[in-house]
Amino acid sequence: MNMNMSNLNENTKQILFQVILVMFTSMFLTLNFVYNSLNFRNVRFARTMVFSIKEINNSSELLPGVTLGYQIHDSCASVPVAVKVAFQLVNGIEPVFFPNQFCSKSATVHAVVGDSNSTPTIAMSRVLGPFGIPQVSHSATCACLSDKLQYPTFSRTIPSDYFQAEALARLVKHFGWTWIGAVRSDSDYGNNGMAAFLQAAQAEGICVEYSEAFYRTNPRAKVRRVAEVISRSTARVVVAFIASGDMLVLLSELEDRLMTPLQWIGSESWVTDRKMLQFRLFAGAIGIGIPRSVIPGLRDFLLDLGPAQVSHSPLLTEFWESAFNCSLGGSQTAAGQKTCDGNQNLRDLQNPYTDTSQLRISNMVYKAVYAIAHAIHSIICTDEPNAPPHCNKSIPVEPQQVMEHLRKVNFSRNGYKVSFDANGDPVATYELVNWQVMRDGHMEFVTVGHYDASAPDGQVLIMNKNITWAGGQPQVPVSVCSESCPPGTRKAVERGRPVCCYDCVPCAEGEISNVTDSLDCITCPADHWTNAGRDECVPKPVEFLSFHEVLGIILAACSVTGACMAFMVAAVFYIHRDTPIVKANNSELSFLLVFSLKLCFLCSLTFIGQPSEWSCMLRHTAFGITFVLCISCVLGKTIVVLMAFRATLPGSNVMKLFGPPQQRLSVLAFTLIQVLICVLWLTISPPFPNKNMKHYNEKIILECDVGSAVGFWAVLGYIGLLSILCFGFAFLARKLPDNFNEAKFITFSMLIFCAVWITFIPAYVSSPGKFTVAVEIFAILASSFGLIVCIFVPKCFIILFQPEKNTKKHMMGKMPSKSL
Incomplete structure (x- = not known):
């Protein structure tokens, strides 16, 4: 991982009027580096924020006459870096001073978008919270962030892991898997998410054979031990609550092992990450994904970059050089690296930045920016029927006001509703994503169902397409500690083992069980008795001394x-x-x-x-x-x-x-x-x-x-x-x-x-x-x-x-x- 702590910054946009300087909103977004390469997916997130702000600044309905500014910082997925930048934003100190701007000092921060990961987000929220600065995350899902006593100013457009854990547990239960393995990132995201999942799984009667944790920076021996536990286990289903970077490390250990194909169940952090599609090990995986969306104009905006525009931004410069493996003029050329000749075109590339076929987290960024804009709009602007909105630019805006109005926003954008509950969480809706091998041999994410936590009972989890299973199996894989007990028997838990491991004990005389996996046998009525299979109560034969015998x-x-x-x-x-x-x-x-x-x-x-x-x-x-x-x-x-x-x-x-x-x-x-x-x-x-x-x-x-x-x-x-x-x-x-x-x-x-x-x-x-x-x-x-x-x-x-x-x-x- 590139641990360069330098902050990447794009120039703050000019405002229309000097007097509305206090209404600038500083946006914070992380750009993670993995394996010494820029994370193109997170670059797309950053550019989506820029696109959203430009779209708002050009809108005549939302904040007309008001220009929003922004800053983009990279936390390097590091808590110290995230805390440092959070303090800078709170104190109003710009890491770089631009003398050519109309402003002689940095704008007051009114809201922050980010971070992409839960652990840096937690650290930032503890700094921003006492100052009342609202923080809206597009990707931090840790359920702990819903605690308003600890994180009073935090909100997010992505559902909490509490709902994701519930969804994963229901998904596992839906397919009858009661014996599973569990792997998690040793971080706030993984530990809190897995804790919520294990609690939900226990309520659904699901047993966990093992629960292993690791982090990408752990010694390889620890990661190897986790891989050995997975490969030697009897559970055929593995639930992975892992960040995508950690999953890459684990895959490097699992890929070369000869093992029975496992049915992977993934959290949203990695199951829709296109970098993972190269690993055939995950064919047939099922997971929870953020719903796909369409953002009109975003693709053209992302691809509308040229060398001249890129050279004015250190962030875009590094992105351009990483994408085309060349060096722009004026930058130091690495050994064996060619100089960019100006003929490079982003439309010729296929990478996570240019892939807009499944906009998921990008839509969360888009909604976060619009939510903040709507909160500011409700403070300084008035909406009258049959009249364009009017904004009073002289009204001073404080971050606490933005936070209060942010919790009240309720609007729809591109067919998606945006609102927050008392904990700052949105309504939990997910897509059920299946990794399917296409006819040409490549893998794709296919939506096979939906999960809506707000739906009535019986409609929360809906499957509407066929699923490709691990190993190409035509039937649902079986992952149980003990085979199902047929009617006529009951479960008897084995001493010292989980409740999913049991013996099937025949019902006693006069008792029946007429369902599979019955926990208890039912006593027949006094005038009935069990049949030979002890799965039905039949009327007792009546005996008396008859003339016919x-x-x-x-x-x-x-x-x-x-x-x-x-x-x-x-x-x-x-x-x-x-x-x-x-x-x-x-x-x-x-x-x-x-x-x-x-x-x-x-x-x-x-x-x-x-x-x-x-x-x-x-x-x-x-x-x-x-x-x-x-x-x-x-x-x-x-x-x-x-x-x-x-x-x-x-x-x-x-x-x-x-x-x-x-x-x-x-x-x-x-x-x-x-x-x-x-x-x-x-x-x-x-x-x-x-x-x-x-x-x-x-x-x-x-x-x-x-x-x-x-x-x-x-x-x-x-x-x-x-x-x-x-x-x-x-x-x-x-x-x-x-x-x-x-x-x-x-x-x-x-x-x-x-x-x-x-x-x-x-x-x-x-x-x-x-x-x-x-x-x-x-x-x-x-x-x-x-x-x-x-x-x-x-x-x-x-x-x-x-x-x-x-x-x-x-x-x-x-x-x-x-x-x-």
């Missing part, structure tokens, strides 16, 4: 078989009702017992099918009453056997106490007690259909809730009590003579009955779902079959297949050892 069909068939068997027993007994076996076994209780067994078999059918309010009440009450009726009949038969034995003893009158009327009454009394229990149960808390979703998570069990558990166990307990009582009586009568051998069959049947219902209790409690009902049905059928087989089958066998034994004589003489 195998188990239900088998149990229903057994129930019907038992009922038919009871019917056949009743038929056999009715047909042979006059035979000794039927008469000896108390035919009335036998018929009642067969009838009750038939009801027991049939009541098991009420347990099959979808539970309803009526079926739930019917199944339990019918079961309780029919079984009590059955056990009452068995108990009656047992008591008759015992009473008959007692009646054979001399002087016994027992049978008179337990004759047929008493037998009927006992059966009725035992049954009515159960009926009373059932009525109380149904009245207080009856059984009801219930959706059981606790036993199984993945399905719903339709069951009959017993309602009152006391009522349910009272019904079962009463049946158990009668069964134990019946078993006890039968056990006492087991050794009676053979003609009363029915007691042995009753004993065995009650033994089966009690065994079934004792095992029923743990099986009922532990059986899941529909198998609870199946266990209950099995207990009913097993005990019913036990009664009918043990009590009636032996008798029917004798009646049908051994009729010779169905005689009174045979029954009276039969020995116990040979009895059935």
